[in-house]
Amino acid sequence: MRKSLLLVAAAALALGAGPALAKKQLVIVVKGLDNPFFEAINQGCQKWNSENASSEYECFYTGPASTSDEAGEAQIVQDMLGKADTAAIAISPSNAKLIAQTIKTANPSVPVMTLDADLAAEDAALRKTYLGTDNYLMGFKIGEYIKKGKPNGGTICTIEGNTGADNILRRAQGMRDALTGQKGLAALKGEGGWTEVAGCPVFTNDDGAKGVQAMTDILAANPKLDAFGIMGGWPLFGAPQPYRDLFGPYKEKIASNEFVIGAADTIGDEVAIAGEGLVTALVGQRPFEMGYKAPSVMINLIEGKPVEDPVFTGLDECTKDTVSTCIQK
Template sequence: MTYKFGMTALLATMAASGAMAQDANTLAIVVKGLDNPFFEQINLGCQQWMAENPDSQYNCLYTGPASSSDEAGEVQIVDDLIAAGVAAIAISPSNAPAMANRIRALAPDIPIMTIDADFLPADADLRATYLGTDNYLMGVQMAEQAMALKPEGGTICLQLGNVAAANINARAQGFRDTAGGAEGLDRLTGENGWTEIEGCPVFTNDQADLANQQMSDVFTANPDLDAFILIGGWAQFAPQAYAQVTDQVMDRLQSNALIIIAGDTLPPQTQAFREMRSHAQVGQRPFEMGLRAPDVMIQLLNGETVDDPLFTGLDVCTHAEPGFCADN
């Protein structure tokens, strides 16, 4: 079940559903935006938990703003859920500092955890645990794939999401530190042969159409680019547009003159991978996040000790070892 935003609409929808009528029995999962297919996998996990636990006193509610770029809308949804008296909330903050500031101001007496994206370390005391990807490690693994394909390095462009998305920034840091061979790099400026081109990184604001336009613009302006890194899968979430963009450089992709490493392994992405429109995919496990989150929230409600963080693992696909991506 999905919702957009606003207290009136949220409460009306919850009241219309017998399963969600008891706010105190609701375990809410709030994602960055309902327009992102990655988060739909979290929703499917939430639904699977409901199917597997028909006798539970709790219900799993999946919600978020209509658009992944609506950071204020996501904060408002969390505000509304707390006011409605839900049992617990798992949040994937689009703007980690803004969400943390609101949680700190509200000081809710219900369990708060993060899922998929975490708060910044300075705000970690505001949530009980984080469930999701080790995002720094994801960046490390993306860099390892790029380095295997381009051992001498080269010119590179990183594509990121929202400026304040802590999970995406952690991946970028893991990538730069690994590729550059030093910790804390803000930018690759020749370390280990890698140089980020002028105008990069680019920020998609989690919009697939913008992501594809950025790729096209970068390829046109930099015909000798060596590597393009989709730190998240945004462009591939619009498969037709992504196919058109990569058609522009297909000869370079097939010869490995230009490599593309991308995050996530949703079906349109693995299809693109099989068509040689990327060289490696490093995938998260969003379905597992959605499936596990209600149980973690129940543990917190019961006063049980929960590990922090709770990592859900990664799946790496290369053309030498396609693994998960071969037939999914």
């Protein structure tokens, strides 16, 4: 009997029915697992896995628990680049300079690309391509909506995320350029009629509650403030009810453009908030598409196929009047 079982096992191995070989990993490292935006990237990654079950590759999604843990993300990147089964890596840098230094130190032999957020221009040679939003254009469109609402300018506060996040910095630059008609201004001091109030920009580390509290404080200190430019949707999707509580009393002013709010993203409750008239306009990204496309781009890089740089995923624009049709299906 024992001999028969051994023969069956040997025959099964000969037919390729032995233990499945571990798949090569197409790693996606995001800024933090606590952010619904990045969960949408994960859903795209898992969709790719479900459609490519027979592939030798697997999309593997990871990141630090919190978007505020820049050092944690850098450590994960270092660890992933040291693993034998990592075939390629796509990184959304929370701190562009820190991730660039991590890549330099690791000196990886596998393809590296960026996703959602890029490295600074001077470090772009460290990655093969960038896949995600045209962040400057996104900020520029936010600025256009604010300017349309207040064509003569006014006072504004910019809400940003992490101080070293290249994507957020590009959005803020695009917004300032759209508002003023000038390029490269680091702060607005009357150009185009716009002035950034004291204490702004505010950096919130992608924390929704912190963003709402910051806006509460800015409004208390500047009761005649004319606008907010929110470079990530954290206050709206991360703390939707506090956001509603804060801006509910401003609903009529927002409707008449006496007060203007331009914000990034169309995640979670954001589109509903736009429908309620509590934000002037949203300019949204397509994170699911980023996660879904990233594995295929990484495989092309592994195989030495030509890949464009950058690869943009498009934008969605939502106002109160367009909420039913503003998101790409």
